[in-house]
Structures are given as structure tokens and as C-alpha cells.
Amino acid sequence: xxxxxxxxxxxxxxxxxxxxxxxxxxxxxxxxxxxxxxxxxxxxxxxxxxxxxxxxxxxxxxxxxxxxxxxxxxxxxxxxxxxxxxxxxxxxxxxxxxxxxxxxxxx
Amino acid sequence: xxxxxxxxxxxxxxxxxxxxxxxxxxxxxxxxxxxxxxxxxxxxxxxxxxxxxxxxxxxxxxxxxxxxxxxxxxxxxxxxxxxxxxxxxxxxxxxxxxxxxxxxxxxxxxxxxxxxxxxxxxxxxxxxxxxxxxxxxxxxxxxxxxxxxxxxxxxxxxxxxxxxxxxxxxxxxxxxxxxxxxxxxxxxxxxxxxxxxxxxxxxxxxxxxxxxxxxxxxxxxxxxxxxxxxxxxxxxxxxxxxxxxxxxxxxxxxxxxxxxxxxxxxxxxxxxxxxxxxxxxxxxxxxxxxxxxxxxxxxxxxxxxxxxxxxxxxxxxxxxxxxxxxxxxxxxxxxxxxxxxxxxxxxxxxxxxxxxxxxxxxxxxxxxxxxxxxxxxxxxxxxxxxxxxxxxxxxxxxxxxxxxxxxxxxxxxxxxxxxxxxxxxxxxxxxxxxxxxxxxxxxxxxxxxxxxxxxxxxxxxxxxxxxxxxxxxxxxxxxxxxxxxxxxxxxxxxxxxxxxxxxxxxxxxxxxxxxxxxxxxxxxxxxxxxxxxxxxxxxxxxxxxxxxxxxxxxxxxxxxxxxxxxxxxxxxxxxxxxxxxxxxxxxxxxxxxxxxxxxxxxxxxxxxxxxxxxxxxxxxxxxxxxxxxxxxxxxxxxxxxxxxxxxxxxxxxxxxxxxxxxxxxxxxxxxxxxxxxxxxxxxxxxxxxxxxxxxxxxxxxxxxxxxxxxxxxxxxxxxxxxxxxxxxxxxxxxxxxxxxxxxxxxxxxxxxxxxxxxxxxxxxxxxxxxxxxxxxxxxxxxxxxxxxxxxxxxxxxxxxxxxxxxxxxxxxxxxxxxxxxxxxxxxxxxxxxxxxxxxxxxxxxxxxxxxxxxxxxxxxxxxxxxxxxxxxxxxxx
Numbered sequence: 004x005x006x007x008x009x010x011x012x013x014x015x016x017x018x019x020x021x022x023x024x025x026x027x028x029x030x031x032x033x034x035x036x037x038x039x040x041x042x043x044x045x046x047x048x049x050x051x052x053x054x055x056x057x058x059x060x061x062x063x064x065x066x067x068x069x070x071x072x073x074x075x076x077x078x079x080x081x082x083x084x085x086x087x088x089x090x091x092x093x094x095x096x097x098x099x100x101x102x103x104x105x106x107x108x109x110x
Numbered sequence: 111x112x113x114x115x116x117x118x119x120x121x122x123x124x125x126x127x128x129x130x131x132x133x134x135x136x137x138x139x140x141x142x143x144x145x146x147x148x149x150x151x152x153x154x155x156x157x158x159x160x161x162x163x164x165x166x167x168x169x170x171x172x173x174x175x176x177x178x179x180x181x182x183x184x185x186x187x188x189x190x191x192x193x194x195x196x197x198x199x200x201x202x203x204x205x206x207x208x209x210x211x212x213x214x215x216x217x218x219x220x221x222x223x224x225x226x227x228x229x230x231x232x233x234x235x236x237x238x239x240x241x242x243x244x245x246x247x248x249x250x251x252x253x254x255x256x257x258x259x260x261x262x263x264x265x266x267x268x269x270x271x272x273x274x275x276x277x278x279x280x281x282x283x284x285x286x287x288x289x290x291x292x293x294x295x296x297x298x299x300x301x302x303x304x305x306x307x308x309x310x311x312x313x314x315x316x317x318x319x320x321x322x323x324x325x326x327x328x329x330x331x332x333x334x335x336x337x338x339x340x341x342x343x344x345x346x347x348x349x350x351x352x353x354x355x356x357x358x359x360x361x362x363x364x365x366x367x368x369x370x371x372x373x374x375x376x377x378x379x380x381x382x383x384x385x386x387x388x389x390x391x392x393x394x395x396x397x398x399x400x401x402x403x404x405x406x407x408x409x410x411x412x413x414x415x416x417x418x419x420x421x422x423x424x425x426x427x428x429x430x431x432x433x434x435x436x437x438x439x440x441x442x443x444x445x446x447x448x449x450x451x452x453x454x455x456x457x458x459x460x461x462x463x464x465x466x467x468x469x470x471x472x473x474x475x476x477x478x479x480x481x482x483x484x485x486x487x488x489x490x491x492x493x494x495x496x497x498x499x500x501x502x503x504x505x506x507x508x509x510x511x512x513x514x515x516x517x518x519x520x521x522x523x524x525x526x527x528x529x530x531x532x533x534x535x536x537x538x539x540x541x542x543x544x545x546x547x548x549x550x551x552x553x554x555x556x557x558x559x560x561x562x563x564x565x566x567x568x569x570x571x572x573x574x575x576x577x578x579x580x581x582x583x584x585x586x587x588x589x590x591x592x593x594x595x596x597x598x599x600x601x602x603x604x605x606x607x608x609x610x611x612x613x614x615x616x617x618x619x620x621x622x623x624x625x626x627x628x629x630x631x632x633x634x635x636x637x638x639x640x641x642x643x644x645x646x647x648x649x650x651x652x653x654x655x656x657x658x659x660x661x662x663x664x665x666x667x668x669x670x671x672x673x674x675x676x677x678x679x680x681x682x683x684x685x686x687x688x689x690x691x692x693x694x695x696x697x698x699x700x701x702x703x704x705x706x707x708x709x710x711x712x713x714x715x716x717x718x719x720x721x722x723x724x725x726x727x728x729x730x731x732x733x734x735x736x737x738x739x740x741x742x743x744x745x746x747x748x749x750x751x752x753x754x755x756x757x758x759x760x761x762x763x764x765x766x767x768x769x770x771x772x773x774x775x776x777x778x779x780x781x782x783x784x785x786x787x788x789x790x791x792x793x794x795x796x797x798x799x800x801x802x803x804x805x806x807x808x809x810x811x812x813x814x815x816x817x818x819x820x821x822x823x824x825x826x827x828x829x830x831x832x833x834x835x836x837x838x839x840x841x842x843x844x845x846x847x848x849x850x851x852x853x854x855x856x857x858x859x860x861x862x863x864x865x866x867x868x869x870x871x872x873x874x875x876x877x878x879x880x881x882x883x884x885x886x887x888x889x890x891x892x893x894x895x896x897x898x899x900x901x902x903x904x905x906x907x908x909x910x911x912x913x914x915x916x917x918x919x920x921x922x923x924x925x926x927x928x929x930x931x932x933x934x935x936x937x938x939x940x941x942x943x944x945x946x947x948x949x950x951x952x953x954x955x956x957x958x959x960x961x962x963x964x965x966x967x968x969x970x971x972x973x974x975x976x977x978x979x980x981x982x983x984x985x986x987x
Contacts, residue, residue: 029140030147046144047167050137054172066135072146076139 009094015040016052017091020062021083028068028078029053053081061087117145117161125165130175137168189518190525197526200502210882211494212534214875215581218487219538219573221871224549225480226569227542227557232473235375235455239317241411244281245451246418248408249460252701252715253443259715260699263407263460268399269446270408276428279421282311282411285386288462292659292840293382294356295344299841301659302340304464305382307389313369315411316378323351323367331387335367340381359660359839363388374556377454378464401433401444404699405462410448422448440702441711461695472861479865482622483872484573488581489615490879491527495585496612497886503592510594519590527582528574535574552863554856584611613919616883619876620923620960621930626869627956628931629938632948633862636939637855639794639946645851646789647692648730651683651817652847653826654691655833657810658840666808672836679828681819686724687809692791693851696801703802705760706772706779713774714759717791717799720806726751726786728816735765736784739805746805750775751784756800780804793854797943814847873960877967880916884971888912895975896983908976913968920964924957 009017019035020027033049036042056062061084068078083091122138129137141164148157201208236242250265251258270283291305310328313320320335327333334355341350354362363384372378390398397403412418425446429437437443449458456470506519543559550557560566661668673685690696696717704713723746726738734754739746752760752768762768765785772779788798819825830842888895895908903911932948939945946952 029136030143033144045164045167046140047164047170050140050168051170069139070143072143073139074142076142077135078139079136 009090012048013052013056014091014094016049017056017061017083017087020053020056020081021088021091025080025082027062027081032081053079056087057081060084061090117142118158121158121162121165125168128169128175129173133173137173141165141168189521193522193525194529196505196522197529200526201529204498207494207498207882207886208530210878211491211530212537214490214878215487215531215534215577216537216541217871217875217878218484218490219535219577220541220545221868222480222484222573223538223542223569224546225476225868226565227546227559228549228553228555229473229477229480230565231375231555231557232456232468235468236377236452238373238376239451241315241317242451244412244414244416245315246410246412246448247451247454248410249447249449249458250404251445251447252404253445254701254715255441256443260404261460262404262462263458263464264405264462265408265446266401266444267397267403267406268401270406270410271399272401272432273410273425273428277421277424279412279416280410281413282315283309284311284315284407284409284411285309286312286380286407286409287386287389287405289357289382289384289389290659291382292358293344294359294660294839295353298344299839300343301656301841301843302382304379305384306380307384307386308380309386311411312383315409318372319370321368321370322349325367327366328383328385329387330385331391332361332363332385333366333388334363334382334384335369336365336383337371337381338368339371341365341368357384359662377458377467407464409451418448418450422446439710440713442701466857469857469861476864476868479626479868479872482626483868483875484577486619486622486872486875486879488577489619490875490882491530491581492584493612493615493879494882494886495523495527495581496588497883499585499589502589504598506589506592507594507598510592511598516590520586523586523589524578524582527585528578531574531578531581535570535577538573539570552860552867554860612883613915616880616916617919617923617926619879620920620964621927623869623873623876624923624927624956624960625931625934626865626872627960628927628953629935630862630866630869631956632935632939632946632952633858633865635946635952636942637858637862640855640942640944641852643790643794643944645692646732646787647791649692649847649851652728653815653817653829654845654847654850655813655815655829656843657687657812658837660840661810661837665810668836669808672813672832675832675836676815676829679825681817681821681825682829683816683818684724684728684814685816686728686814687722687807687812688725688814689718689720689806689809689811690791691812691814691847691850692729692789693847693854695792695799700776700802703760703773703775706774714800716756716759716802718802718804720804720809722807722809723805725814726803728814731789732787734785734787736769736782738784738786739803741807747807748778748780749783749805750780751786751803752782753786753798753801753803754788755798756802757785759800775802793851794944795854795942873963877963880964880967881971884912884916884968888971888975892975892978892983895978896980899976899980900984905973905976909969909972912972912975913965916964916968920961928953928957 015036016032019032019039022035023031029046029050032053033044033046036044036049053062053064057064062081063084064079064081066077066079068080069075125138125141126134141161144164145157145161148160152160239245247263248265248269250262250269252260252262264287267285267287270285274280274283286306286308289302289305289307291302293300293302293305308328310325312318312328313325321338323335325335328335336344336350344350344355345353350365350368353365355365357363369383372380412421429444429446433444454467456468456473458467459469509519509522546557546559658665669687673687676682676685689698696719698718698720699715700718701715702710702713703716704710721739723739723741726733731738736751738751739749743749750773757763757765757768760768760773768782768785771782773782786803791799791801815829817825826844829844833840833842891912895903895911898908898911931953935948935952939948
């Protein structure tokens with residue numbers, strides 16, 4: 004899997020996109036991260052990461068879902084791609100494998 | 111209407127302005143949603159603030175509109191492009207005019223920036239101390255018989271100690287006193303001019319970082335701290351801590367630590383700090399507490415939140431309680447005032463300052479000059495632009511007919527002035543950068559141009575924006591206000607628009623220039639006057655050698671050998687030893703001196719110079735009565751000589767009454783044997799002081815060597831050899847007395863030079879403006895001149911015609927400027943004891959000079975017009 008390295012925050016965002024299953028956009032992703040990881044993130048950072056992920060082909064996006072709260076502006080909704088899914092599970096596998104290699108500490 | 115839960119519109123507008131349409135939906139939508147969330151959690155106020163932050167954060171390059179997108183949607187960008195293009199065309203069409211314009215602005219900006227940098231540096235003194243707002247220096251005033259006699263920067267030794275023990279407001283006190291130190295380490299020997307004794311609180315109060323060692327050592331005798339560069343001077347790369355140096359050839363001091371050099375922008379300078387305990391050990395325990403010994407700087411660190419004025423008013427009562435009785439006995443008084451640390455550099459010029467301080471008034475004055483110069487430069491731009499307005503009028507007319515609105519025209523001319531200002535500021539920054547080292551040298555300050563500093567950005571940006579608006583606004587409004595029909599039908603003439611304003615501005619320029627020239631002229635005249643007066647003492651051909659710091663019981667012998675050896679030289683006329691030489695206030699300041707027959711309450715304070723028999727002869731002092739010192743009298747050391755001022759102070763007007771009287775001087779009795787005429791011991795800034803001369807043949811401070819030599823370097827070599835032979839182990843250090851004496855005028859000379867430079871710049875700018883203005887006026891009247899010449903006008907009458915208007919303004923300017931200059935310079939000159947009188951020619955000569963300069967400027971143009979062939983002028987139509 005050359006060239007598909009995932010940064011820690013990128014992974015977090017990608018996971019959120021997968022969790023939200025079609026309802027992922029800037030605000031909702033920020034919400035998920037704040038709830039789950041309990042850390043404060045700025046919305047502009049999330050946007051920047053989303054574009055980066057899209058460039059790498061891990062997510063795809065389409066416009067839709069304007070609400071009154073948004074001043075009639077469309078959302079850009081993100082969906083995880085097969086490649087993104089694969090990258091995530093690779094990262095998970097890698098972790099599991101390495102955890103398995105860790106000697107169990109005694110005492 | 112309740113609007114608080116929507117984001118501020120202007121921030122949205124900012125977002126919409128920069129953000130590409132590709133991203134605007136998602137970004138703005140998300141931000142709005144986030145905003146309403148924030149309103150719920152943090153309140154509307156914070157949410158609005160964060161909204162701005164977010165909008166700024168979102169500004170990434172990929173989200174920006176492309177150039178096409180910008181220009182497509184907004185007419186403004188396209189128009190801006192067009193304005194720039196037309197401005198450029200207008201500027202390049204008349205190159206000479208544009209160059210004059212830009213040059214004038216550039217010079218003005220350079221002057222303004224240089225002065226601002228200088229002024230900022232002056233105000234920056236001592237700002238680096240973190241506790242600067244709570245540090246104060248005690249200034250001490252001594253009164254004698256109700257009269258203020260001395261104002262000390264360094265007061266008595268005991269006061270700090272007394273205050274900290276009696277007032278809870280005083281947190282720490284620092285006591286500093288000078289040590290005349292000759293320091294030796296192995297074979298290295300230097301005379302240290304900035305060595306002091308101080309207590310350990312020094313480093314608690316002042317923010318001078320310690321590099322090595324521990325400050326507590328300053329509470330033990332014979333320990334010392336040394337500055338980084340001084341350590342390098344003595345020890346090179348060796349570790350100085352733990353080493354011993356020899357002080358004045360007598361005692362060993364242990365180096366316990368190294369501190370960072372005190373920055374140059376401090377009123378203080380200290381290369382070595384010896385523990386105050388050393389001083390106490392050398393001079394007795396009394397030196398810790400007495401109020402009778404002056405020469406000690408006292409700094410107080412007050413508790414946070416203390417109002418120093420409130421504290422200051424409590425001191426007199428305390429002084430009365432402690433020393434009231436004693437002071438009354440001598441009919442004397444003592445007063446302590448607090449000087450805030452950061453105000454010392456610009457506002458303190460008292461006895462025994464660390465180094466000559468700056469002058470607050472002169473600094474403010476210089477800043478006013480800077481503002482004047484930049485205004486003159488802007489005035490030029492306004493003048494030239496309005497004068498040219500006729501030429502631009504047709505363009506404006508056509509634009510208006512084509513549907514251009516007033517606002518757009520104003521914008522166009524503002525763009526033009528911005529362009530000119532932008533070019534000017536860039537050149538100006540470059541010139542300042544290149545010229546600053548020279549200016550630093552001239553002003554005696556270490557000035558640097560810090561491109562990243564806030565001041566620099568503020569200054570350049572401010573000059574650019576204010577300049578563009580101020581100089582662009584008037585032409586913009588005048589030109590845009592033209593009625594198209596009257597322009598296009600050719601009814602507009604040059605003189606109708608902005609005539610009065612232009613005249614007013616030109617007059618203002620003349621006034622400012624004239625005041626500056628008179629100022630410069632007066633400064634130089636005063637300096638010249640002071641330096642050319644007869645001092646009453648002959649300081650020419652005199653070389654002064656500083657006496658040895660380290661001496662022993664053989665000193666008298668050594669001195670005699672040194673004198674004898676030198677006097678054998680044919681090119682050395684005399685050698686005189688003394689405690690002071692002309693050119694500075696004598697350091698020996700003695701109070702309590704009175705006639706033996708009078709009571710203690712009639713005692714006075716005098717300055718004392720100790721000298722050998724040679725001194726008065728060598729310096730050619732005028733004896734009025736009695737005799738000068740002579741070594742053949744065995745009791746000569748019990749005799750004194752007075753100067754006239756001292757005679758008056760002690761209460762006589764006739765020398766015969768004074769002679770042979772006995773005086774009481776510090777427990778001994780002296781007989782007055784002579785009176786000499788007052789001479790200028792110090793610069794002519796000060797009046798004569800009462801001096802008493804004592805016969806001290808082995809005075810140790812200075813040896814004045816009168817030379818008459820064709821080969822000075824040989825003579826100096828000779829003196830050095832003899833000095834080193836006589837006083838082994840002491841460094842040879844000498845100066846020329848006339849240079850030393852003129853050092854006293856250094857501040858005035860610097861002021862004069864700086865003033866002169868900026869006055870010249872102001873005049874140069876005014877001339878440039880005038881040159882441009884006349885050239886333009888002449889062009890406008892080409893046809894008129896042609897007709898006049900055809901009808902028989904002479905060259906002279908044409909030139910008179912063209913210069914007449916300016917001549918009138920010039921006369922008006924002279925009338926207004928003279929009283930202003932008179933007022934300002936009378937105030938300046940009042941600071942000198944001996945002053946030139948401001949007679950009529952002080953004003954007439956600069957006025958004539960200005961008239962000549964301006965007439966020459968005008969004539970270059972008018973001459974050209976007058977000489978031109980009328981046929982050329984008339985054939986154009």
C-alpha cells in the first residue's frame with residue numbers, strides 16, 4: 004500500500020466519515036470527533052483534511068441538503084470510497100498484528 | 111430588531127469576497143451552522159468574534175477566487191486596472207514633473223523616518239527593565255541659606271538605607287558610587303572609567319542578566335562582578351570566575367561572576383561592579399549611613415502599586431525629623447525628589463550623571479521639525495497636482511461625459527497619488543537603510559532599522575496611507591468637481607481653481623523653511639560665539655596626562671623626577687600638576703568654608719582646585735592682587751588663592767580687604783594670599799563659579815604639559831617614556847586640552863548638525879516644489895509671454911512678471927516667520943549663561959539667503975521663458 008499513508012488526524016476524520024454513513028459534512032464530522040475523541044477541533048482544519056482525503060481518493064463528495072440554519076447554503080456531503088475502506092482496515096490490521104507481537108508483561 | 115444570532119454581515123461579505131464560488135456553499139453553510147451552535151454555548155458576543163477568526167482561518171490559497179473570477183464579477187478590479195494604467199500614463203507623460211514630485215515626497219519621508227527612528231530610540235532608554243515602573247532614582251537638592259546650591263544625580267550615601275528602614279513602600283534600594291580604578295591582571299593594565307561599588311540588590315532591581323556566578327557575593331567585601339566584554343578584555347577566552355585582579359595597585363579583588371553588558375540604551379553604564387562592603391571596609395562604617403557625603407546614586411524599588419508622588423511628599427517630613435536640628439544649625443537644607451527610571455535619560459542633567467543624557471526638549475523639537483518637513487513634502491504634491499489640474503481637466507471632462515461618476519474620479523486620483531506615494535516610500539526606505547549608519551554616527555546613538563518591528567511597519571504603512579489620502583484628497587475633490595461643459599468649452603483657466611489655497615501652502619512652506627534656517631543660523635552663531643570668546647585661561651598647546659592611579663610613599667620623588675626629565679626637553683615649556691584642569695567642573699566640592707572670624711551659619715560651598723606652583727603660570731591666569739603660589743615659602747600649603755567669584759561669595763568687593771584673611775576649611779586654617787580674575791573653568795554655557803585654589807604640589811590627577819613642538823608625535827613618545835619610567839606599572843593616558851574643552855559643546859554641535867541637515871532638506875523640498883510650480887506656470891503663460899515680447903517687453907520685465915507673485919508670498923512669509931523664529935530661539939538661547947544677542951541681522955541674513963535661493967530657483971524657469979523665441983510660442987495653436 005505505497006503512498007497511502009494516513010496521518011492520525013486523517014484517520015480520525017476518515018473514520019468519522021465512515022461512521023456517519025452518507026451524512027458526513029464539516030459540522031457533523033467535527034461533532035463526532037469532539038464527542039468521541041473528546042478534543043476540540045476547528046472546522047477549517049476538518050475541511051482541509053477532507054479535501055486532502057478526497058484528493059487521495061479515500062472519500063467522494065456531492066452537494067446537497069441546504070437548510071435554513073445554513074442560510075440556504077448547500078452542504079458538501081462526503082462518503083467513504085472502497086479504497087478508503089480498504090486503507091482503514093489495513094491500518095486496523097496493522098495495529099492488531101503489532102499488538103499481537105507485543106510480549107505480555109508479567110508482574 | 112433582534113439580529114444577534116446571525117453572523118455579522120461584514121464578515122460574511124469578507125468571506126464572499128475572497129472565497130471562490132466552488133467552495134462558498136459548503137464553507138459558509140458550515141460556518142453558519144457552527145455559529146448558531148456557538149451562540150448557544152458561548153453567547154453571541156464570543157460567537158461573533160470566533161466567526162471572524164474562522165473566516166480568516168478558512169482563507170487558504172486554494173479557496174481564493176481566481177483572477178478571472180475576481181474581474182468577471184466586479185467592475186472595480188477592471189477599473190482599478192484602468193486607473194493604474196491611466197495614472198502611469200499621466201505620470202510618464204511629464205517625466206520631469208513626476209520626478210520632482212516623487213523626489214520631494216521621498217526626501218520628506220526620509221527625513222521623517224530618520225527622525226522618528228532617532229526619537230523612538232531616545233524614548234526607548236531603560237525600557238528593558240522589567241520593574242521599570244517601580245524603580246526611581248533619588249535626586250538630591252542641597253540648599254545653603256535658602257538658596258539652591260547643587261542638584262545631585264548622586265546624593266548622599268545614607269538616604270537609601272534610612273528610607274528602607276522607615277518606609278514600608280520601599281522594597282529594595284540600590285546604592286552605587288564610582289571608583290576611579292586602575293585595574294591590573296598579570297601584564298594587562300587598564301584605566302576603568304565605568305567601575306562602581308554597589309550592593310547586592312543591584313541585580314534584584316535592574317534587569318541585567320547574570321551569565322555566571324552568584325549575585326549574593328556582592329554582600330561580601332573584596333568581591334566583584336564583571337561585564338561580559340570587560341571579562342573578554344582582561345581574560346580572553348579564559349574563565350574569569352575565581353580570578354583576582356589588582357585594584358589601584360593596592361588590593362586584590364576576587365571575580366565572583368559575569369553579567370551581560372548593560373545595553374547602550376540605558377542611562378547607566380558599568381563595566382565592573384565591586385561590592386559596597388569593600389567601600390565600607392576602605393572608608394569606615396560611617397560611609398554606610400552618613401548624610402554628609404555626596405556622590406552616591408540611590409535607586410529605590412517601590413512596592414507594586416505605590417504612587418511615587420504620594421511617597422515623595424512624605425520625605426521632607428522625614429528629613430526634618432532625622433536631620434532638622436543639624437541642618438538648621440548650618441542654615442542649610444536638603445531635599446530629595448524621585449526620578450522615574452525611564453524618564454532619566456531625557457530629563458536629567460545634574461551633578462555626576464553616569465554619562466551625558468539626552469535632551470527631552472530638543473528631542474520633541476526635532477520631532478516637530480520632522481512633522482513640518484513631511485507636511486512641506488505633502489504640500490508640494492498638492493500644489494503641483496492642483497497646478498496641473500487644468501491639463502487633466504479635459505480628461506476629467508471626457509470621462510464625465512462618458513458617464514463617469516464623481517466617486518470614480520476621486521478613486522482614480524487617489525490611485526494616482528497612491529502610486530506616487532508607493533514609489534516614494536520604497537525609495538525612502540532604501541535611502542534610510544543606506545544612510546542610517548552615517549546618521550547614527552552623527553547623532554552619537556546606535557540606531558538600527560528593524561524591518562520586522564511594529565514601529566517600522568506602522569511608520570511606513572502610516573506614511574503611505576496618510577500620504578496618499580492627504581496629498582491625493584484635495585486634487586481628487588477639486589478635479590472631480592469640475593463641470594464638464596465648462597471644461598470642454600475651454601472656459602476654465604489656471605488661476606481660478608485652488609489659487610488661494612496654493613498661495614497659502616507656498617507661504618507655509620516659506621515660513622517653515624525660514625524658521626529652520628534662522629534656527630540653524632542661531633545655533634551655529636551661538637556655538638561660534640562661545641568658542642571664540644577669551645576664556646581667561648590659556649588652553650592652547652597643552653597636553654594633559656592623567657596621573658597614575660597606583661602610587662606609594664615614593665610618589666613625590668617620582669613626580670619630581672618626571673617633571674625634571676620633561677623640563678629638560680627643549681620642546682616642553684612647563685609641566686604642572688593639579689587636581690582639575692579646565693574643561694570640566696572641579697570634582698572637589700567643599701562646603702562649610704567661612705572666614706575664621708565668622709560663625710558656622712555663614713559658611714558656604716566652593717569648588718576647590720589643588721595645584722603646584724607651575725599651574726597658574728602655565729595657564730596664564732590673571733592675578734589681580736597679592737601673589738601666586740611659590741615653592742620657596744615653606745608654609746605655602748597653608749595658603750590659598752581666591753577667584754573673584756569666591757571673593758564675592760565670602761563677602762568682599764575689594765581685594766585689599768580679602769588679602770591676608772584667614773579662612774576655616776575642614777578643620778584647618780588657611781591664609782588668603784592672592785586673588786585671580788574669573789576665568790572659564792567650564793564651557794560658556796555656565797557662569798563663573800566661586801573657586802578656591804590650594805597649594806598641593808604633589809597633586810595626582812592631572813599633569814598639564816605645555817608644548818611647543820614641531821614634531822608632536824616625537825614629544826608625546828618622549829612624555830610616555832618618561833611617564834612609564836617614573837610611574838612603573840601605570841597606563842599612559844593623555845588628551846589635548848582644547849579638544850577636551852570643546853567636548854563640552856558636543857551636544858550643541860550634534861544638535862546644530864542634525865538641525866542643519868534637516869533644515870537643508872526642508873529647503874530643498876520647498877525649492878523642488880517651487881521649481882515645479884514656476885515651470886508649470888510659465889508653460890501656461892507661454893502665449894502671454896510671446897505676445898508681450900512681440901510688443902516689446904524686455905527679458906527683465908518678463909522675469910519680474912513671472913516672479914512677482916512669489917516675491918509677494920515670500921515677503922509675507924518673512925513677516926510671519928520672524929516673530930515665530932524670534933520666540934523659539936530666545937527660549938533656546940536662554941539656556942546659556944553667555945549668549946549672543948538676537949539682533950536684526952540674525953533674521954535678515956537667513957531671509958536674504960532664502961530669497962536668493964528661491965529667486966535662483968524661479969529664475970531658471972523664467973529666464974528660459976524670457977529668452978524663448980516668441981515665434982515658437984505663438985505658432986502653436
